[in-house]
Amino acid sequence: METPYKVICLTPVRNEAWILPTFLTAASLWADVIIVADQGSTDGSVEISKSFEKVILIHNTSGDYSEAGRQLMLISAARNYPSPRILVALDADEFLSPSIVSPSWFGRLLANGPGAYARVPFFNVKPGLNHGWVGHTNFIAAWVDNNRPHFPDLIHSQRLPVSHDDPIVVPQSGAVVMHWQFVAPARMRSKHRWYMVWERLNRPERSAVHIYRQYHHMYAIKRSELKSVPVGWLKWYEERGVKLAEIMDDGRHWWDSDVLSQIAKHGAGHFSREAIWSHDWQRSAGLVGLKSPEGFADSRTVGEKLAHIWLRSTQRWQSWFLVRAGDRILRSIWNH
Numbered sequence: 210m211e212t213p214y215k216v217i218c219l220t221p222v223r224n225e226a227w228i229l230p231t232f233l234t235a236a237s238l239w240a241d242v243i244i245v246a247d248q249g250s251t252d253g254s255v256e257i258s259k260s261f262e263k264v265i266l267i268h269n270t271s272g273d274y275s276e277a278g279r280q281l282m283l284i285s286a287a288r289n290y291p292s293p294r295i296l297v298a299l300d301a302d303e304f305l306s307p308s309i310v311s312p313s314w315f316g317r318l319l320a321n322g323p324g325a326y327a328r329v330p331f332f333n334v335k336p337g338l339n340h341g342w343v344g345h346t347n348f349i350a351a352w353v354d355n356n357r358p359h360f361p362d363l364i365h366s367q368r369l370p371v372s373h374d375d376p377i378v379v380p381q382s383g384a385v386v387m388h389w390q391f392v393a394p395a396r397m398r399s400k401h402r403w404y405m406v407w408e409r410l411n412r413p414e415r416s417a418v419h420i421y422r423q424y425h426h427m428y429a430i431k432r433s434e435l436k437s438v439p440v441g442w443l444k445w446y447e448e449r450g451v452k453l454a455e456i457m458d459d460g461r462h463w464w465d466s467d468v469l470s471q472i473a474k475h476g477a478g479h480f481s482r483e484a485i486w487s488h489d490w491q492r493s494a495g496l497v498g499l500k501s502p503e504g505f506a507d508s509r510t511v512g513e514k515l516a517h518i519w520l521r522s523t524q525r526w527q528s529w530f531l532v533r534a535g536d537r538i539l540r541s542i543w544n545h
Contacts, residue, residue: 403464
């Protein structure tokens with residue numbers, strides 16, 4: 210039976226073929242419309258998107274990384290549909306848990322009026338799919354659009370224009386958004402290397418120490434923080450033809466190509482304090498035929514290498530007084 214409202218999924222995409230068919234199959238179970246904003250994918254993501262009946266494909270032609278730009282584009286496209294609208298903003302590696310995908314749940318959210326939203330934990334799934342941890346507890350799982358303007362940030366932005374004054378609808382206990390990024394560790398590491406390079410170029414005032422701590426947060430998770438993945442989450446999707454357990458990294462990581470381009474443009478020394486050197490950029494440069502691949506070699510000084518050893522070995526204890534003191538000393542040496 211058709212509902213008197215539209216549930217609209219908003220998803221930015223750039224080379225997500227490794228997971229996109231599974232994501233779109235999953236989202237098609239609960240969304241009336243899936244708006245995909247593709248940013249120049251070259252891995253078949255466009256073709257995959259076009260093959261799903263509920264997908265509306267729009268093209269993000271910007272050459273720059275901007276969460277603000279893509280969020281505004283997606284919300285604008287959603288507002289072409291008449292009210293009432295429930296907006297769900299997900300990346301392609303994120304899945305709603307079964308208790309927040311039913312028409313009754315969305316109906317309950319809508320009954321609270323425009324601006325009502327659901328806030329749930331963001332659950333990071335580990336390789337093996339048996340355990341994970343809660344990254345944060347206030348992920349906006351769905352929002353009843355009230356046409357409020359959105360003023361997003363350039364990076365790590367809140368995806369929807371939710372206000373602190375909007376009514377919160379508490380979903381059933383155990384509801385989460387499942388995050389699949391960490392199921393593919395090599396892909397995750399590639400993405401986080403790219404983030405660190407982006408930070409150095411776009412926020413040069415930031416300390417390399419702070420950048421390291423932020424983009425290695427997953428290595429600070431204690432065993433006591435790990436929680437079991439309920440069997441019902443995966444089983445519910447599997448019974449409906451969504452094989453979450455079969456998602457595999459295809460090895461195509463566009464972030465590495467972009468980092469190579471930035472090293473070529475700015476020089477390896479520009480990024481010597483960023484912890485991106487576990488990857489062999491010199492070999493990668495040679496494989497793609499870049500001139501003078503020796504210019505992509507690890508340019509860190511002995512001191513910088515020792516600093517990275519310190520940061521890596523203390524990540525789990527970064528809140529301890531002695532570690533914080535050591536970080537302050539390191540920042541003073543690096544003048545950040």
